[in-house]
Amino acid sequence: MLKDFLEGKPLQHPIHPLLIHFPIGLFILSFILDLISLAFPSAPNLVRDAFYAMLLGIITAVIAAVPGLVDYTDIRSDHPAKRTATAHLTLNLIVVALYGINLGVRSSTLDELKTPIAPLVLSLIGIVLLSASSYLGGRLIYDEGIAVGRHKRRTPTPEDTLHFSTANTAREGDVLFVPVPGAERLGNEETLRAEINGQVMTIAKIDNRVFAIQEFCTHRFGPLSEGTFHGFDVQCPWHKSRFDVRTGKVTNGPAKVDLKTFRVETRDGKICVGVPCTTEKS
Numbered sequence: 001m002l003k004d005f006l007e008g009k010p011l012q013h014p015i016h017p018l019l020i021h022f023p024i025g026l027f028i029l030s031f032i033l034d035l036i037s038l039a040f041p042s043a044p045n046l047v048r049d050a051f052y053a054m055l056l057g058i059i060t061a062v063i064a065a066v067p068g069l070v071d072y073t074d075i076r077s078d079h080p081a082k083r084t085a086t087a088h089l090t091l092n093l094i095v096v097a098l099y100g101i102n103l104g105v106r107s108s109t110l111d112e113l114k115t116p117i118a119p120l121v122l123s124l125i126g127i128v129l130l131s132a133s134s135y136l137g138g139r140l141i142y143d144e145g146i147a148v149g150r151h152k153r154r155t156p157t158p159e160d161t162l163h164f165s166t167a168n169t170a171r172e173g174d175v176l177f178v179p180v181p182g183a184e185r186l187g188n189e190e191t192l193r194a195e196i197n198g199q200v201m202t203i204a205k206i207d208n209r210v211f212a213i214q215e216f217c218t219h220r221f222g223p224l225s226e227g228t229f230h231g232f233d234v235q236c237p238w239h240k241s242r243f244d245v246r247t248g249k250v251t252n253g254p255a256k257v258d259l260k261t262f263r264v265e266t267r268d269g270k271i272c273v274g275v276p277c278t279t280e281k282s
Contacts, residue, residue, distance in 0.1 A: 006067040007074075007147075009154075014147055016071050019064035020137070026057030027099065027130060031123045034115040041113040048110045054099055054123075061096050068092070071147045076159050081144035084136055091133035098126050145222055145238045157226045158193040166197050166275065170267060177265060177272035183210055184271050193225040196275050201262060203273065204245055206232055210264045211245040212273045218250075218257035 008014040033050035036043065072089055075082050102122040109116050140146040166176045178196050186192065186205035193215060194201050200215040202225040213234070215225055222238030229235070233242040233251050241255035248259035263274035 003070060006070040008067070014071075015067040016064060016147070017141070019060065019067065023057045023061035023064060024130065024134065026053050026060060027095075027123075027126060030054040030057060031127055034120050034123055037114045038120075047106075047112050047115050050115060051103065051106045051110055054103060054106070058096060058099050058103070061092070061099075065092065065096075074157070074159075075146060076161070078161055079144075079146075081140055081146050084144065085140055085146065088133055088136040088140060091129055091136065095126055095129050095133060098122060098129065102126065148222075148237050154228070155187065155190045158191055160193075161200065162192060162194045164194060164196045170272070171277070172274070174277050175263065175274040176277055177263075177267055177274050179267075179270040179272050181270075183273075186210070189229045191225045193223075194273070196273065199262075199275055201273070202227075202234070203264075204229070204234065206245060210271055212262035212264050213243065213245055213248055214260040217241055217243075217255060218259060219253075219255035224259075 004010065006015055008018075030050045030053040033046050033053060037046035037050065040046070068089075072085050075085050099122075102119050105122065106115075106119045109119070141148060162180070162182070164178050164180065166178055169179070170177045180192065180194055180203060182192060183203050183205075186203070188205055188207070190205055192203040194203055194212075201212050202215050202223075203210060203212045204225075205211075206229060213224065215223060217224055217236040217238065219236065219239055219241045222236040222241075224234050224236060224243070227234045227237050230242065232244055232246055234245050235242045235252075236255070239254055240252070241250065242252035243249065243255070243259045244251055245261075248261040250256060250258055265272050265274065
């Protein structure tokens with residue numbers, strides 16, 4: 001599937017971060033050649049070389065943008081990183097447009113010994129905007145975990161968080177059992193992400209059994225609904241901590257704290273998740 005390829009699943013490595021180094025390096029190279037042309041105007045073809053480095057930068061930027069757009073569309077609508085990703089995308093589009101204008105300005109100056117001031121200023125602005133966009137890209141990966149580990153997931157990741165209320169649900173002692181529509185349709189190693197009165201959880205199907213665990217890893221809060229499965233272990237996509245979905249126990253670090261688990265039962269033909277009554281909002 002094309003989407004799987006663009007996410008890097010066949011290579012077991014994300015594609016966008018790999019490709020983005022080329023346009024960044026070529027745009028910086030173009031600017032360095034501009035500066036050298038000012039310092040050594042007698043050196044041949046520097047202005048022309050800067051032009052072609054910029055042209056290759058635009059071409060590779062467009063290529064890198066394709067898997068980047070796939071990664072962007074994979075960010076769920078309720079994720080706080082969506083705004084950062086939109087700013088990152090917008091800056092990248094501005095940078096490519098700016099360098100396209102720069103190419104047009106430079107096209108009539110290829111035989112000059114020194115880069116004229118106008119394209120030089122445009123390149124400087126492009127480098128500044130490119131740096132800002134790269135900073136946002138780093139935040140998306142290191143702070144928000146966007147696309148981290150998804151290239152290893154064999155099944156789709158949840159796009160949205162499903163919200164359910166405990167109103168009018170069955171009660172057994174101190175536990176309320178809330179039906180979760182869609183859980184019965186899960187394939188093996190597929191997940192849902194649900195929120196029940198403040199409890200955010202991962203609901204997963206393993207070996208024809210449904211389990212419910214807390215959504216966020218106890219190490220650095222990675223989203224376990226986007227993790228991979230190894231038998232009954234779920235592996236966090238961020239730092240590879242593993243937990244047994246049956247017990248919540250840590251089976252591999254760096255996490256040291258076990259997960260919270262929730263009872264799952266079939267009632268009246270519906271898969272229900274049990275949450276403590278104390279989670280019910282007043």
